[in-house]
Structure formats: structure tokens, C-alpha cells
Amino acid sequence: MVVPGNANSKHDELIVFLIRRKDALTSDRRVCMTTLTTTPLAQLLDRLFEEAEATSPATSPAVAGLSSEEQARLMRSKTDYRAFYGRLKDFPLAVSRETGTLLYMLARSCGARTIVEFGTSFAISTLHLAAALRDNGGGRLITSEFEPSKVARARDNLATGGLIDLVEIREGDALQTLRVDLPETIDLVLLDGAKALYPEILSLLESRLRSGAFIVADNADHSPDYLARVRSPAGGYMSTPFGEDVELSMRIG
Numbered sequence: 001m002v003v004p005g006n007a008n009s010k011h012d013e014l015i016v017f018l019i020r021r022k023d024a025l026t027s028d029r030r031v032c033m034t035t036l037t038t039t040p041l042a043q044l045l046d047r048l049f050e051e052a053e054a055t056s057p058a059t060s061p062a063v064a065g066l067s068s069e070e071q072a073r074l075m076r077s078k079t080d081y082r083a084f085y086g087r088l089k090d091f092p093l094a095v096s097r098e099t100g101t102l103l104y105m106l107a108r109s110c111g112a113r114t115i116v117e118f119g120t121s122f123a124i125s126t127l128h129l130a131a132a133l134r135d136n137g138g139g140r141l142i143t144s145e146f147e148p149s150k151v152a153r154a155r156d157n158l159a160t161g162g163l164i165d166l167v168e169i170r171e172g173d174a175l176q177t178l179r180v181d182l183p184e185t186i187d188l189v190l191l192d193g194a195k196a197l198y199p200e201i202l203s204l205l206e207s208r209l210r211s212g213a214f215i216v217a218d219n220a221d222h223s224p225d226y227l228a229r230v231r232s233p234a235g236g237y238m239s240t241p242f243g244e245d246v247e248l249s250m251r252i253g
């Protein structure tokens with residue numbers, strides 16, 4: 001029943017309710033901060049991405065002398081990858097900002113506690129993944145890199161970002177370093193080292209992937225064998241290209 005005398009007060013109550021709700025939403029947004037978007041990590045990542053964007057390996061003497069065919073061959077080689085990445089040791093070769101954000105979101109949404117990364121470089125992707133572990137309540141991230149100077153830079157960046165306690169950097173060829181002492185189950189994998197090795201690295205980790213584990217493979221178009229495997233209906237994965245650079249796969253069963 002509508003009582004005409006009460007109409008204004010109902011209207012006022014509604015306005016007060018809406019103002020309070022807006023205040024609550026605004027303050028919720030203020031308190032919904034993440035490790036990724038707060039000090040010190042947010043500033044560190046801004047600086048690292050700016051530096052990465054300012055340096056292009058394509059124009060550097062390190063690879064400028066190579067024909068595009070030779071570069072493509074090296075990108076796909078299962079034997080010459082060490083020399084190729086040695087030429088690129090001063091470059092971050094990082095995932096894009098979008099892929100970094102995707103890594104953080106995937107690791108958060110699956111509640112990841114155990115993550116393995118192939119290809120650390122300066123640790124830009126590692127920082128995103130470790131931030132998700134921190135916000136999930138902790139965990140273990142094993143990452144692998146064979147260039148000693150990159151390992152040192154990665155360690156510095158992880159210390160500056162306040163995340164070094166969550167990360168174990170294994171120095172050496174991942175074909176060896178990811179062969180031993182892995183977590184019982186793995187929640188998420190990032191493949192971002194030598195593209196030709198994606199199938200071999202997946203084989204090292206596969207038996208430990210939990211059902212529903214995500215595998216993010218950057219620039220997997222350089223690894224046709226890998227794509228064929230994760231896209232095969234009998235392969236035990238659900239898989240789709242995602243954005244410009246990523247093949248996103250999920251372990252089934």
C-alpha cells in the first residue's frame with residue numbers, strides 16, 4: 001500500500017542507501033589491492049617493461065647479422081639453442097604486459113601453490129607468477145635459466161620486488177634442472193625458453209600436472225610439435241590460442 005505522506009521519506013531512504021552503497025563500492029575498490037598492483041612490485045614492473053620496450057634484439061648486432069631464415073632456424077633448433085640465447089643474453093625477451101597480467105590472473109583463479117617456469121630471463125614473468133602465489137597465501141615457484149648473468153639479474157629483481165622467498169632459480173639447462181626434485185603436483189606451468197624444447201619440457205612435468213592445471217606456452221607457433229600434441233584430442237589437454245602470443249592449455253583427467 002502506498003501512503004502518499006511517506007513517499008518523500010522512502011525516496012530519501014533510497015538515496016541514502018545508494019550513496020552508502022557507492023561509498024562502500026569505492027572503498028572496496030580501494031582495499032582490493034594486489035601484490036601486483038602495489039609498491040614495490042608495480043613500480044618495478046613499470047620500469048622493467050619500459051626498459052624491455054626500449055630495447056629490440058632485432059636491431060642489435062647480436063642478431064642483426066643473421067638472415068631471417070637463420071633466425072627462424074635457430075628459434076626452432078633442438079641443438080643450437082644455447083648459442084642463440086647466448087647472443088641474446090643482454091635482452092629481457094619478456095612476455096607482454098597482457099600476458100603478464102594473464103599469468104597473474106590464471107595463477108590466482110586456480111589457487112596455484114606450485115608453479116614451474118621454463119625460461120626466467122630477467123624474471124618479468126616470474127614476478128607476476130610469484131605475486132599470485134603471495135596473494136594465494138604462499139607456495140613454491142621453480143624457474144630455470146642457463147645464462148648466469150640473467151640469473152643474477154633475475155635474483156636482484158625478485159629481491160627488489162619482495163618475492164625472492166617464493167622462488168627457486170635453477171641455473172643450467174632446463175632439460176637437466178627440471179628433471180629432479182619437482183613438487184608432487186604442479187598447478188601451473190609457463191613455457192618460455194627455447195621453443196623447440198617445449199615438448200621435452202612438458203614430458204618432464206606431465207606426470208605431476210594436476211587435473212585442471214594450466215600450461216601457458218609463449219610463442220608456441222615456433223613449436224609445431226608442441227601445438228600438435230596439446231591440440232590432439234587424445235593428448236590429455238584442452239587447448240586454445242589466446243591473444244597474440246599464447247597457447248593456453250589445460251590438463252584434463
Ligand SMILES: C[S@@+](CC[C@H](N)C(=O)[O-])C[C@H]1O[C@@H](n2cnc3c(N)ncnc32)[C@H](O)[C@@H]1O
Nearest residue numbers: 085094095119121124125145146173174193194
Ligand atoms: C623468452 S626468454 C624468457 C622471458 C621471461 N619468461 C620473461 O617473460 O621475463 C627465454 C629465456 O630462456 C632461457 N633459456 C632458453 N632455453 C633454455 C634452456 N634449455 N634451459 C634454461 N634456460 C633456457 C634463455 O636464456 C632466455 O633467457
